[in-house]
Amino acid sequence: MQRTIVGIDVGTTKVCTIVAQVSDAGSMNILGVGLTPSKGLDKGVVVNIDDAVNAIATSIEKAERLSGYRIGTAFVGVAGRHIASLNSRGVVAVQRPDHEITRNDVARAVESAQAVAIPTQREIIHVIPRAYVVDGHEGIRDPIGMSGFRLEVETHIVTGEVMAIQNLIKSVQKAGVEIDDLVLQPLASGESVLTAEDKDRGVMLVDMGGGTTDMAIFVQGGVWHTSVLPVGGTHFTNDIVYVLHTPHNTAEYLKLKYGSAIAGEPPAADDTSDLIDAETLTVGEKQQISRHLLNEIIQARAEQVVELIYNEIKRSGYEGMLPAGIVLTGGAAQLNGFDELVREMLGMPVRIGVPNDLTGLADSLDSPSYATGVGLLRWGARHGLSMLGPTHRSEERQGWGNVYERFKGWLREFLP
Ligand SMILES: Nc1ncnc2c1ncn2[C@@H]1O[C@H](COP(=O)(O)OP(=O)(O)OP(=O)(O)O)[C@@H](O)[C@H]1O
Ligand SMILES: [Mg+2]
Known part of the structure; x- marks a missing residue:
């Protein structure tokens, strides 16, 4: 049997709506993706409903146009330091x-x-x-x-x-979509980039996005520890603005093109058009920037993030007991050298997790940025409201917030 599932990842930097057809066997065919820059969010939390509604509605419309599917309900990710x-x-x-x-x-x-x-x-x-x-x-x-x-x-x-959750729910509903369920973002990401074997052996998922770094530790197949830290890719960019006095877009450009979490590395970009010599970049109004200084700024922030990751491992009580290591995902995990830095500092196996095993319009999702979006679909396919038709779904939704109603839902989710 096939059914259509929708995931909306309301991130700090982008909103991503994905429509997919899933089969009982678990295959996932992507019918449409709607990507738009995020507005009205700060560190994973809605701070301006009108702006958030506009961004979410734009993303939904794009996904509808591409898929030809009218979106009624969706699985939605939740994060923020209130978690x-x-x-x-x-x-x-x-x-x-x-x-x-x-x-x-x-x-x-x-x-x-x-x-x-x-x-x-x-x-x-x-x-x-x-x-x-x-x-x-x-x-x-x-x-x-x-x-x-x-x-x-x-x-x-x-x-x-409650308030942070209600503001998210309200924003999605005002954009015209009801919520099948809210899913903690790192748990969603874990669905798309971790294997069952990773979770059995012991693994930490780290989703470094724009505004937050979300983590989840799995041991013996189950989730043991989750947390959301209010630091992400935007902080790297802001650091560059602050130290080098560049405009924000220049800082983002420098980070994406020449940034590295290990300051001593040679430039990775093939296109070196902004380089005067191996060490000096010129951007914007002929401002000259030392590549080494740029990457020292980035490395300092990257090291701080690794320390935060380490603190969470310690807090979980599983230090030294995560043989599958760390799986990095989220857009900011693509920072050059970041995986290497984590490996060096923590002495654990590290890999970058990208959503896979997709068909259809899968190419556009081939990046760690889409781990949460694809993971919401996997979550929906696995735990979701599979037994219920759309009319039942709306009754189910009215029970959202009613813990017992949702609790009955969870049982359905987690029992074979
Ligand atoms: N190649 C790259 N190198 C460094 N940073 C990158 C790269 N590509 C994207 N980023 C950063 O990734 C961040 C966006 O990641 P992502 O799309 O996962 O965020 P988000 O889901 O919108 O935010 P969040 O999950 O924190 O709410 C931005 O800060 C961006 O600068
Ligand atoms: Mg994200």
Whole structure:
């Protein structure tokens, strides 16, 4: 069976709407992509609804025109420094007299894991069961049908500020689209650039975008730690503006064309038309710029980002226990030498993750910038509202924010 799914990545620098046809077997045929510069966002969060609505609407229109598909609902990514996450365990006694574990037991266990104090200005975005424990036996992925007295579930819970979430929802709705579900951006990116084996072995996903760097650590197949840091590619550009006193577009141009996270490297650009000599660039109003100084500025910021990545690994408690290493994605992961810097500083395997296994208009998505957008589709295809037709979907949506309604949805998502 085929169905059409839409993902909208409302990023700090770009909005990207993707329409795809997915089959039950998991193949994904891209029907349309609508890309437009983002407006009204700061560090992953909507700060001006009207501007955000315009950008989102433009991106949606482009994707509709290209695909010939009228977009009614979409999976939408959420990020920003307001995001917080924690791990929580739920425990229940197995109910059936013969002690066979049922879906209902799992539901009650997950519900009890959710009984953690969430401040009133925050709401739950995800409750993701990671593993189950049956009568003390750890690491069970699917307990249904097993026998036991006591069922425990380990969950990863992601929360965000109500206002930030509402502003995002409002912006998408005002652009004429209802939300199938909100998905934490690094979890979406993980769907498109990590393999099941990466997640089993232990891996960290780092999505360095324009305004935020989003991270997710997976161990034994499940998500263990997530965080969103308010630093991204824009900070590199702003640093250049600040130190070299160039206009913003010049700084962005220099970064993209001559930037490197390792200051001593020779220039990577084939086109060296701005070079006076190997070390000196001339741009704009004949301003002369030392390539080495440019890259020292970039390296300083890159090192700071690597330190933040390291702090998150330490915070997760999995230092030295991520054999699959780090997968870098997001537009800013394309910074020359950044992967090498991460590898050198952290002594871990590092690769750059690009969405793959797509057909149709796939060429336009062949970049780390589209990890989140494609990941939203993968998330939708895997966990989404597969059993429901469009009319049911709208009922489902009215339940958004009603934790129990959504909770029933999550169960459908995470049980085989
Ligand atoms: N080749 C490159 N070298 C360095 N930086 C790059 C390169 N290509 C793109 N970038 C940077 O990537 C950033 C945009 O990345 P991306 O499209 O992933 O961001 P976003 O999804 O809009 O933002 P966010 O996820 O933070 O909300 C910009 O800051 C841009 O300058
Ligand atoms: Mg992004």
